[in-house]
Amino acid sequence: MNHFSRRHFLQFASAAFATLGIHPLVFQRQARRYGQALAESTPRKLALLVGINSYADQPLQGCVNDTELQRQLLIHRFGFNPKDIYILSDKEATREGILTAFEEHLIKQAKPGDIVVYHYSGHGSRIFDPEPILRGVGNTPQLNGTFVPVDGTLPAGYPDVGGSVKDIMGHTLFLLKSALQTEKVTVILDSCFAGGATRDVRFRSRDGGRNILVSPEERAYQEWWLSYLDMSPEEFVNGYRTGVAKGIALAAAAPNQLAREQNINGFQAGIFTYLLTHYLWHKDSNIDQIFKKITPEIPSYFRQVPRYEVKVGSGYQLENPYFVETPNSPAQATVIGVSGKDARLWLGGVDLRKVGAGTVFEAVGDAGRVRVVSRDGIVAAATLENAVTVGTPLQLSVEAS
Template identity: 40%
Template sequence: MKWDRRTFLQTLLTWGVTQESLTWLNSNQQLQKYYQTLAEPTHRKLALLVGINDYGQGYSLKGCVTDVERQKDLLIHRFKFNPQDVLTLTDKEATRQGIETAFLEHLIKQAKAGDVVIFHFSGYGNYVNIPPDIVPTITKGQLPGIIAKDGITKTQGNPSTDNILEDTLRLLGRSLSTDKVTMILDTSYHSIGQTVQGNLRVRSFPYPTDNIERDEFTFQAELKQKLPKSKAGSSAGIILTAARSGQLATEIKGNGFSAGLFTYALTQHLWSSVPASRLNITLNKTTEQILPIMGGKQEPQQENSPSQPLFTYYLLPPISQGSEAFISSLEDAEKANITLTGFPANIVRYYGLDSIFYPLNDQSSSTPLQLRSCNGLTGKVRQLSSDQDSNKPLAVGQLLQESLRCLPRSIGLTVALDPKLQRIERVDATSAFSAIDIVSDVMTEGEQPIDCILGLRSSFSTPSSQVQERESYSLFLPGGVELPNTIGKSGEAIKSAIERLRPTLEKLLAMKLWGLTLNEGSSQVPWRVILEGLDPKSYAIAQRQTARTNSKTIQQQTKDNKNVPLEPNLAGLPKVPRGTRLRYRLENLGEKPLYYLVLGINSSGKAIAYVPPYEEDIEPSEDEQRFIEPGMKGFVPATSTGLTWTTSSTKGWEHTLAIAAIAPFEKTLEALKKISEFKTDKDQILTLQNPLVVAKALLQDLETASSQTNTLLEANPDTYILDVKAWSTLSFVYQVI
């Protein structure tokens, strides 16, 4: 692989490093070594992908084979693995012998020094109780292990499992001739004694096992004996796990598909991101997608190789831009089947017909492709032009980038009812929800995606924390985590509970609509936002930036932005103490003025908005701006006004969205003016009593801005048509501690 100057600089920009900062890089030997490693040619890229849905014995998962398909598509089409070098084992192929033999034959025997190796496993895991006479040094007498297709045996009492221990996987990884190894384990070991949590399937087998074959340790001993001395203290490369110890790995439900929540978020980010994203940033972005579903109860973890700590898959994809889909097959010269890859699952759920894609790096001369049907992660497109002479031929594997996003105007909430509710409770709840127009569906069971669960607090409590308030109704995330400030009093009637929860339901729908505008990967609005803490001097907490910009913009960034702080190299989402003063630094890197808003939910569960001054007759101060001029920056809140933005006094998670558009937010402003505290002559931070009204107004404003650049589709009364050249929504999630 050739390491040219352009790719090198693009990689630096991905990390927030400018050309003028190279003196810092020269003093960092670890980074120098990393760049040298990337510059070396990679002769081969090998992958072994394992996914097991059908375990038999009455136990099954839904999304493991989808995980394998998503990883395979990512490696072949994004990272340019040779299809012959990607071996997949699913269901009946993924026996213990099949997995171990494939690792030995496909990976260990073929991999040479400098090669890239990926191992992925999706399936059940659990803990194995180890007798002291086998391994007397084991803490608590347990070791984690994955379960192969033939690993579950019915016995009297609880089933028994035959595991491949995680330590065995590490030894297999160390046995490779290369240290460029990444293992992805979308499984978990901690048991809750059931196969579901909330509305999600759990990848922890519900029982630990006392069964351990002594041959497992004989196999480990053979692997250790064959390790060369140079590998004695080495690591198995990078290991990415779906959850930390004591947490659960879960499966997400989409329209017509299931997938590992971790694998889906990870592959989605790697499809849409630019090259060489640092590993901690990749996991941060992945965790951001998991949080609205599991509420901090599933946090992906990383175990870094000391020699290779930064880039997830140890290579730069030949293509320097991300994509949202690829052509999987052709129907004829103008029609193709596509796979959606680079969108969060909540956007795929509502991605509308007529949406427009362009082939990667070819929007100026290629014919746009219009989405004509969609089923889960697959869709059908056709070229818009009927002039075959002007159409460029379509090709399997061609990467596609989003141009126009169509979203239905009528989007509601899907609420699931706790299965532990009594029949009369379910009947009353269904009747009560039918009177709330923003609730589109009420489900009692099924495999469809949901937005929240109405249930009893005791249903989602651990045995040690159960309370006697059986009739305490509350709202929960799909993963069974209680939403703040939604618990009712004991003895409350379920219809009264639903009426009490109406404002929370409206807020949930507002958050859902805000989330449908996220487009950091696909937006062509060039800007950057840095979240800073003030203690009292400013320091960077997180940074987000659109990447799909032209070369002129990238050159301007390199020239003008010399002191951009690097995002902290910390695992997990940022942690910010309660009461910390915050500031957002907004930088316009393009050639058009940008109007902006900041919206969010704080850790107390309140919807908030920052609004710049809008009164035309008032001259704003130097850093108090209605919009940001090209090449300039603004601060939220403006420093000169004395307005402070502080984290909540309540521990929890805060989620904010920084939104920019090429036209003013007139409808949103009208909605905000209805708040009694609103003032047009200064910037302000407002608590939103009407977040849903604000959310709908925002979508109207983004569509109005898009009308300035959209030349392909006419307005549709049933659809919001949003152009990636007209708006950008960046997401910030951090934990208040």
């Protein structure tokens, strides 16, 4: 029940009950309690997904695909309304675009008890902050981790010439999360803080260092949020030292490690995002168990160990992913389009090596049945053998498994 319909209901019902001798104020108090309880039982689910491939320097290939991996998972497995998922990709994912989207789509809309997901896939970096907010943390200046927007280009003449960049610092993300009214927050970060590239594997990092500085705009933005949140520098330091501001943070790698993307059976993606979403498609599990399962799947020679952190004392590592208590049925694939006898399938939870022309999928708990005609990466074209609809969860038939 939205704000306006609830107000109209209260006005109408108050008048009606007044004719029965029930005082309107008494009724309104009871109705509001009922309305609040109803609202708490049906939280809104909001997601902001950021993926950047088209950097001017050191472009990537799988970050936009990461956002699609998350979008399909959130819609079909965890019941998010597609209208509540906001995606920023490539040229839209500027510093201003990311911060504005976080403010408008998440901070301004999320209410207590709502579910919030923020996913970032792109370059990470380390830059020098000569006057860090974390004053007093150490006697030596530190390099601070950042997320690189599409306009986070290095100064002309780098590395011989230094200067400021438009990066978004981890400190800023802490403040933005602090501004959310809900505790049910999941942040997924598929980036890293070192540089390099190979033929088959790309590292999600942009160069940085001691001569790359935090921008004046970033510093002013942090100071504004400290003032808005009525948070003193000391409170910020204590909170930042303690851990994540709210909810859960999932990271592709430790701060001193490289986060990789690679081609996975014809689909380019961040290896962490791919393994995470692939596992969540077909398993009901908590965060701690998920990491124990997916971490060994990353080759040891990658030297990339995913990690998670939860708000201290919360026990959120034992919660269901994204704080969704009753996700939809586990599946290996789902129907994302139907036209006559043709269907399109999203293969988010199946081993892609097992899917080719002739592979048969059956609906989970239903008689639906489709046969694959062709596969392009993580999407398959299929023909209907028994009717299915968009959103139907699928599993490999016995003959294909």
